[in-house]
Amino acid sequence: MLFTSPVFVLFFVAVLVLSRLPLPWGGRKFILLVASYAFYASWNPPFVILLWVSTAVDYVVGLQLARAEAARARKALLVVSACVNLGILCAFKYANFLSESFAEVAGFAGWNVSYNAFSIVLPVGISFYTFQTMSYTIDVYRRKLEPTRNLLDFALYVTFFPQLVAGPIVRASEFLWQLKEPRRATAKQAYWGVLLFILGLFKKAFLADSVFAPVATKVFDGAAVPTSIQAWTGMYAFAGQIYCDFSGYTDMAIGCALILGFRLPDNFRAPYAAVGFSDFWRRWHISLSGWLRDYLYIPLGGNRKGRIRTRVNLMITMLLGGLWHGAAWTFVAWGGLHGLYLGAERVARDRLNFKWFQTRTGQFLLMLVTFHMVCFAWILFRAQSFGRALHMLGALSVLGAGQGPTTFSRWSAALALGCMGLLVGAHWMFRHKRIEEVSARGGWFVTALVAAVMLFLSLTAGAKGAEFIYFQF
Numbered sequence: 001m002l003f004t005s006p007v008f009v010l011f012f013v014a015v016l017v018l019s020r021l022p023l024p025w026g027g028r029k030f031i032l033l034v035a036s037y038a039f040y041a042s043w044n045p046p047f048v049i050l051l052w053v054s055t056a057v058d059y060v061v062g063l064q065l066a067r068a069e070a071a072r073a074r075k076a077l078l079v080v081s082a083c084v085n086l087g088i089l090c091a092f093k094y095a096n097f098l099s100e101s102f103a104e105v106a107g108f109a110g111w112n113v114s115y116n117a118f119s120i121v122l123p124v125g126i127s128f129y130t131f132q133t134m135s136y137t138i139d140v141y142r143r144k145l146e147p148t149r150n151l152l153d154f155a156l157y158v159t160f161f162p163q164l165v166a167g168p169i170v171r172a173s174e175f176l177w178q179l180k181e182p183r184r185a186t187a188k189q190a191y192w193g194v195l196l197f198i199l200g201l202f203k204k205a206f207l208a209d210s211v212f213a214p215v216a217t218k219v220f221d222g223a224a225v226p227t228s229i230q231a232w233t234g235m236y237a238f239a240g241q242i243y244c245d246f247s248g249y250t251d252m253a254i255g256c257a258l259i260l261g262f263r264l265p266d267n268f269r270a271p272y273a274a275v276g277f278s279d280f281w282r283r284w285h286i287s288l289s290g291w292l293r294d295y296l297y298i299p300l301g302g303n304r305k306g307r308i309r310t311r312v313n314l315m316i317t318m319l320l321g322g323l324w325h326g327a328a329w330t331f332v333a334w335g336g337l338h339g340l341y342l343g344a345e346r347v348a349r350d351r352l353n354f355k356w357f358q359t360r361t362g363q364f365l366l367m368l369v370t371f372h373m374v375c376f377a378w379i380l381f382r383a384q385s386f387g388r389a390l391h392m393l394g395a396l397s398v399l400g401a402g403q404g405p406t407t408f409s410r411w412s413a414a415l416a417l418g419c420m421g422l423l424v425g426a427h428w429m430f431r432h433k434r435i436e437e438v439s440a441r442g443g444w445f446v447t448a449l450v451a452a453v454m455l456f457l458s459l460t461a462g463a464k465g466a467e468f469i470y471f472q473f
Helices: 008-021 025-041 045-067 071-108 126-141 150-158 172-179 187-221 226-261 277-280 286-300 305-324 329-351 362-381 388-395 410-429 435-460
Strands: none
Touching: 008 025, 008 388, 025 045, 025 150, 025 410, 045 071, 045 126, 045 150, 071 126, 126 150, 126 172, 126 305, 126 329, 150 172, 172 277, 187 226, 187 410, 187 435, 226 362, 226 388, 226 410, 277 329, 286 305, 305 329, 329 362, 329 388, 362 388, 362 410
């Protein structure tokens, strides 16, 4: 059940009506929980069992952690939670990857090892809700959070349908408190919820699927090595597609939650206007980068144990962040490349005088450099293999370009490049502003007019029914 489908609109309207019935708060929460399970079951009903397992295990572990005093017992409980959650994730997402990688390593060592690929269907959103439930038990273990004794509240926290399958990764401290008292959207919340949903729909249905995806798909998935112009166009197109697809989902998720009276954290803040790679990860997939920082990078030692250890911790964090995205070495390499970016940035800050780069011109130039380095890394993220990624990287230079046939019209290329330029420009202009500020400056009439145009373009876009890219993660 895609956010962009008419079926979801009917589903959401039904949930909204039912959730506003004059029932006790517990009854309304139960309706939201059942709706969330129905939403998830629309992809593959048996996988709801995995949600029940994660919910039951972490609920019980949380309660036991509140009672346990001995350090050994508390650690054992945390290990139980981690083993169950990561065990399920590895079994469904990484079993074939680990088997294939082991066979390849054994082959390099001279052993003849064969393996049979498992026929496994990846549960949609498993990486997101796994990290979400793990954050709860870790926070309870650290005594930063009191465990909830209300199973209904905890189950709804785990399965709340707007953000269940592609984030943002919501922490218990950000959501459980909202379940204490009855919630009903104010007129302002409903207004912003509708606007955000339209904005997300425009990003996904029009920009990601109709403008950027046709160009990026033909360049990256075509049999021939692209020409230099095709490679550059395809790279920019995928940068636009991945942002509009993922941030579009987030906007719609936050919008749906607002209409229901709940607040979800931001997940994007003009990432293509980032000045440096640390700034990029403060703006891109904020909930994941914050999770990796708080539950992996800092426990590894963060930047508290010297420069070399800091670089190592950064690299480990980014490599695992890349692996979180997908069970392939290209994703690991993508994470490792960002780890190199972050390490090089720290070295540059230690040794170079950055006063000039604090000027408006310097900031703009750093933004352009950061944006293009991020785009180069997206090639590893999108390519199906290292060989294809190398072909794409080689094609970016005139000397390494292939002689592939024209795979898209000049109009498609011009539209994709133009929209990408406007997107980066908008990020730069509004990098320190929130959408509420921008809307207030324009006034309600301009805001309504822009929303109407976006809705019209979304509904008349040619591409229909494309899944969100991050569903595969």
